[in-house]
Amino acid sequence: LVYPQTIVLKLPASDQASPIWIGRGALSSLAELADLQKYSKVVIVGDSGAEAIISALAERIDCSKSRKLIIPGGEICKSIENLTELWGFFTDNKLDRKSLVIGVGGGALTDLAGFAAATYMRGIAFIPVPSTLLAQVDAGIGGKSGINFGGVKNLIGAIAQPVGILIDVDTLNELPARDLRSGFAEIVKHGLIADQEYFKTVTSRAYSDWGRDELAEIVHRSCEIKVAAVENDPYELGSRRALNFGHTLGHAIESCSHRTTSPTTHGEAVAIGMVAACFISVRMGLISSVQEKLCVEGIARAGLPTKLPCYLEPVELIEAMTLDKKSVSGVSRWTLLTDIGAAVVDQEVPATIVLDAISLVQAK
Ligand SMILES: NC(=O)c1ccc[n+]([C@@H]2O[C@H](COP(=O)([O-])OP(=O)(O)OC[C@H]3O[C@@H](n4cnc5c(N)ncnc54)[C@H](O)[C@@H]3O)[C@@H](O)[C@H]2O)c1
Ligand SMILES: [Zn+2]
Numbered sequence: 001l002v003y004p005q006t007i008v009l010k011l012p013a014s015d016q017a018s019p020i021w022i023g024r025g026a027l028s029s030l031a032e033l034a035d036l037q038k039y040s041k042v043v044i045v046g047d048s049g050a051e052a053i054i055s056a057l058a059e060r061i062d063c064s065k066s067r068k069l070i071i072p073g074g075e076i077c078k079s080i081e082n083l084t085e086l087w088g089f090f091t092d093n094k095l096d097r098k099s100l101v102i103g104v105g106g107g108a109l110t111d112l113a114g115f116a117a118a119t120y121m122r123g124i125a126f127i128p129v130p131s132t133l134l135a136q137v138d139a140g141i142g143g144k145s146g147i148n149f150g151g152v153k154n155l156i157g158a159i160a161q162p163v164g165i166l167i168d169v170d171t172l173n174e175l176p177a178r179d180l181r182s183g184f185a186e187i188v189k190h191g192l193i194a195d196q197e198y199f200k201t202v203t204s205r206a207y208s209d210w211g212r213d214e215l216a217e218i219v220h221r222s223c224e225i226k227v228a229a230v231e232n233d234p235y236e237l238g239s240r241r242a243l244n245f246g247h248t249l250g251h252a253i254e255s256c257s258h259r260t261t262s263p264t265t266h267g268e269a270v271a272i273g274m275v276a277a278c279f280i281s282v283r284m285g286l287i288s289s290v291q292e293k294l295c296v297e298g299i300a301r302a303g304l305p306t307k308l309p310c311y312l313e314p315v316e317l318i319e320a321m322t323l324d325k326k327s328v329s330g331v332s333r334w335t336l337l338t339d340i341g342a343a344v345v346d347q348e349v350p351a352t353i354v355l356d357a358i359s360l361v362q363a364k
Contacts, residue, residue, distance in 0.1 A: 035262025047073030047105020107139025114145030182267030196341030203298030
């Protein structure tokens with residue numbers, strides 16, 4: 001494939017379409033791809049972890065029109081204080097309804113900047129430039145944005161589609177291996193829920209063994225899968241929840257492990273959550289144990305964890321699952337597999353089976 005490639009995310013019953021420009025080096029063409037001339041003002045909100053990328057971008061964009069604000073990235077940035085700071089930055093720069101905000105960074109930064117843009121003047125144009133693998137295949141696409149509040153993740157947020165999304169795999173050159181691995185879990189998830197051949201490909205070797213050109217193709221395919229899920233169900237009323245595969249237990253592992261000395265990344269927790277969900281899929285009579293074995297072997301071959309890094313109390317994990325905002329009336333709902341490459345959402349699973357799944361992934 002010749003890059004940049006463009007995938008268009010088109011919502012049903014709307015004339016809105018968000019192009020996703022993907023490819024190595026695509027960042028240098030942002031001004032032309034996004035036709036930045038048409039905006040009254042352009043500002044950049046950037047993640048300090050991606051500072052070199054932001055400086056390069058700021059130089060290419062007409063400086064008389066652009067301003068940049070760089071804040072420390074990571075989960076901590078999704079705060080009400082930063083939201084206020086961004087709104088202040090927008091008013092200081094006299095942004096109006098025809099202005100554009102470009103958010104460059106990890107998923108946390110693009111969630112924050114996207115929410116600030118979605119709420120300023122009831123919503124102005126936004127372009128995320130995700131600079132972690134997780135953000136490129138997941139957080140940057142789909143229009144969900146938000147901040148954490150009162151200790152609850154993503155409690156305040158919005159769904160608003162960006163006017164475009166720019167994904168340049170070359171921005172990942174300095175990304176720590178552990179962050180690369182975290183994003184790769186979502187890629188493996190895309191194969192498991194939507195495309196058996198893709199699952200075989202992305203689990204044929206370790207996540208760290210892919211070259212940049214190969215990674216560009218992988219990111220491209222993952223974006224197609226995420227786009228299809230969003231187009232079919234933009235407000236997550238049903239089928240989009242297939243993307244939650246591995247996340248019911250994954251989110252619980254993520255939050256519980258953060259209270260221990262071995263916190264997991266989001267992707268590591270999701271990988272372990274996927275192992276549990278494959279096991280549950282067998283117990284619910286949806287896939288065979290041969291299929292389960294292929295899934296778990298693939299997850300391991302991709303270099304992802306299949307067991308918890310330390311012992312976590314099952315009761316604590318179950319409590320975290322029922323507190324999750326995706327659970328309905330305290331009952332956790334699972335996305336399960338009906339095949340390698342096909343998922344079913346909203347499955348209620350008996351507590352005994354959930355407990356068995358937890359003991360399966362417990363550190364021995
Ligand atoms: N909106 C959605 O649909 C959606 C989906 C999935 C996840 N998310 C959110 O995404 C966030 C996680 O995103 P993440 O995994 O990208 O983590 P992150 O945003 O926390 O970033 C991880 C670290 O990488 C640094 N970083 C960013 N770009 C870099 C680069 N190019 N090189 C080196 N370091 C870089 C950041 O400064 C940060 O320290 C969570 O807040 C999650 O809720 C949102
Ligand atoms: Zn995820």
